[in-house]
Amino acid sequence: MVNIFRGGTNLELVKNKNTTPHIAVFLPPSFVSFLCGLSFQVFPRPSLLKKQPTLLVVCGCEQNGAIGLVCARHLRVFEYEPTIFYPKRSSNPLYRDFTTQCEKMDIPFLSYLPTEVQLISDAYNLVVDAILGVEASLGELLEPYCTILATLKQIQVPLISLDVPSGWDAETGSSDGISPDVLVSLAAPKQCATRFMGKHHLVAGRFLPYDIQKKFELNMPEYPGTECVISL
Template identity: 35%
Template sequence: MASSSLHTLSAKDAIELDKDLMSTGGFSLDQLMELAGVHATGGDGLVAARHLWHFGYKPTVYFPKKGKNEIFERLSTQLHNLGVPFTDDYETALKETDHVVDAIFGFSFTGAVRPPFDSVITALKSSNLTITAVDAPSSWDIETGPPSSGPGEGFMPTALVSLTAPKPLAKYFTGRHFLGGRFLPPNLEEKYGLQLREVYSGMDQIVELPSSKT
């Protein structure tokens, strides 16, 4: 396992890092979304669903508020072409699945959880399903972690996959914690104080980090 002293990215730094990647780093938004999805929000979840289908799984996508951005339209078309079903009935979907990828909100989420997502998070919390959260458990604040009230109170997914680098909320997470996103150039690792080349080994693209409860 990797060192527990791995530097975390604040909300501000995570946003600035994305800007750097799309300017001096030479990455497009499509590429960053693809890189995020293969290691698993919003769009990251759609990419993850496509990869899961190609890996032999049978994903169903809960996507009640579809973005009008061209990227979301193309990602949705890719899934439709594979026959991946979309649903608005999350209650039935939860009864028919054995694993949930929680990619409802990204690390930039703030404020109260609004309908219909409040009911979804409540249902996830009360289920016995294995849940993998992408970058941040839905309803969690990137800095302060789980909410003290509301539908997300007590919501603790089975696993967390941090993208690029852990966010400060990771110190409140007690499940299995993984890191994915092995693509940063050395100059950006240095700028943001990340020692990612020391975390991964060989051809690993994802690595498990020590749990905060250990």
């Protein structure tokens, strides 16, 4: 049983910890990317004032990066000002479509990520880590991701990680990865979430079909009203 401790509570969400990283395999990629991106953009909005609307979404080339692109698009709809850093663009047609949608919404793309962290702090009020996900191998990180993670470890503005903080193993976590202020777990928390020590841990899993919940023995929380995410 995976127990997610947050704020003195013991919320049992998943009975079989070894299956949670693979839930998305049973859902269409477009479905997962769209609904996760829609759910993920909900959290920053209450905490990011419209008078401080700038944020940076750092995207990898796999599914987490695609979800980051969808998240940026939804944030733009809500009149925030996302900028995307997407250093290694995927050849996946679906991900190319997400990129085109962002470009057509006039969301700017950075050509490089400043290594001077003060430049990032001056330009953005929030950074979204959508780089590496559960599918990432934790062998020796290749560039540009090694340099990107080294920079994100030093930033002074709040950092939100999508599903699994980049540089973490989905099961064991990491003692040398980034340390996000907020973790938004997708579908259900992964085992590594027990090692998360940031300020807020949320789960976005309301979109999961009931047969998937049953298959993976998920004990999902009750989402109030029309909320897409819930705090643990």
